[in-house]
Amino acid sequence: MRIAIICIMLLGSVISFGQGKYAKKSQKLYERHKYDKCIEKSKKFLKKEKRSAEIQQYITLSYLAIYEQSEAKRKSSNLKKALLSWSRQCKYNSDSIDYSNIEESLRLAILEDLNLVETKQRLLSYYHHQLAEVFLDTTDYYRSLYSMAQISPIQKDIGPVFDSIIITNKKRRQLIEEANELIGVNYKYGGIDTTGFDCSGFTQYVYKSIGIELPHNANLQSKMGAEVSLEEAQAGDLIFFGTKKANHAGMIYQNNNGEIELIHCASRGVRYQNHSDLNTIYWLEKVLVVKSLIHEVLD
Known part of the structure; x- marks a missing residue:
C-alpha cells in the first residue's frame, strides 16, 4: 500500500x-x-x-x-x-x-x-x-446492486462443447482448454487462484497460462489489447461489460456465426454460458468493449 x-x-x-x-x-x-x-x-x-x-x-x-x-x-x-x-x-x-x-x-x-x-x-x-x-469490482453484493435477469439453472450433466479443430490459433485453443478446467471454481472476492476467483482474477489466471500478464482489475484489463467488434470476436478474446467503465470481465468461449458463448466468473463462480442462456442475453446487452490480445503473442 x-x-x-x-x-x-x-x-x-x-x-x-x-x-x-x-x-x-x-x-x-x-x-x-x-x-x-x-x-x-x-x-x-x-x-x-x-x-x-x-x-x-x-x-x-x-x-x-x-x-x-x-x-x-x-x-x-x-x-x-x-x-x-x-x-x-x-x-x-x-x-x-x-x-x-x-x-x-x-x-x-x-x-x-x-x-x-x-x-x-x-x-x-x-x-x-x-x-x-x-x-466497479464484483463483490458478493454484486447481484443485489445490479439488477440481473433470472439465471437459468445449471444442468450438471451437460457440459460446454467447443470444436478445437476450428480454433486454429494455438494460444486461443490453450485459453479455452485452461478455462474449461476451471469451470465450477467458486466466486471469491479478490480471488486469483483455484481456491476462488473474482471476474478479473479469473481472466488474469487464464491469460497467465499463455504468458500474458493482466492486472487484477476489470477496468484496467479493458484498456489493454486491440478493440474488435462483437461480430468479429474469437474464442479467447476478453469481453467487458459496463457503461463508462468496465465493471465485469469475461472471455469469449466461442462465436458460432454471431451466436456468442461466454465463460466468466460471477457470483455463482466460473460458468460456461451458451448463446441462448438468459444470463448470456443479459450480459450481451451490457457489452462495453471486446479486446483481443492474442495478436501480440506468437503462436
Whole structure:
C-alpha cells in the first residue's frame, strides 16, 4: 500500500502541465506534505474555480496521505473522506483526465482497511458497496446492486462443447482448454487462484497460462489489447461489460456465426454460458468493449 501511495505522491509532478493557477497552488501544498493545509485551501479554491477536478484531486490525495499516516482507529474515517472527495472528483472530470493511479490506490486502501474491520458489519457493507458502485469490482453484493435477469439453472450433466479443430490459433485453443478446467471454481472476492476467483482474477489466471500478464482489475484489463467488434470476436478474446467503465470481465468461449458463448466468473463462480442462456442475453446487452490480445503473442 505504501508503494501505491508513493506512486500517487509522484503524480503531482507529472500532471502540472496545463493546470490552472489554483490547482498549482494546491499541488505545491501537497508536494510539501502540508496535507491539512492543502485540503483547507483547495476547498476555498473550489469556490473560485468551481467543479475543478484538478483541484479536487489534491483533496483526495491529501486525505489518502493522511489515511496512510493515521493510527488504526482513525484510518477508516480518513479513508471515507478520501472516497467522498474521489466521487466529487469524478463528477467534476468533464475532460476525462486519466486518474486511474489515484483510483487504484483508493481501491487498494479499501482492501487494506477491510483487513482491519472484520467485525464491523456496517463498515464492511460500506466498503463492499464502494468497491462495487464506485470502483466497479464484483463483490458478493454484486447481484443485489445490479439488477440481473433470472439465471437459468445449471444442468450438471451437460457440459460446454467447443470444436478445437476450428480454433486454429494455438494460444486461443490453450485459453479455452485452461478455462474449461476451471469451470465450477467458486466466486471469491479478490480471488486469483483455484481456491476462488473474482471476474478479473479469473481472466488474469487464464491469460497467465499463455504468458500474458493482466492486472487484477476489470477496468484496467479493458484498456489493454486491440478493440474488435462483437461480430468479429474469437474464442479467447476478453469481453467487458459496463457503461463508462468496465465493471465485469469475461472471455469469449466461442462465436458460432454471431451466436456468442461466454465463460466468466460471477457470483455463482466460473460458468460456461451458451448463446441462448438468459444470463448470456443479459450480459450481451451490457457489452462495453471486446479486446483481443492474442495478436501480440506468437503462436
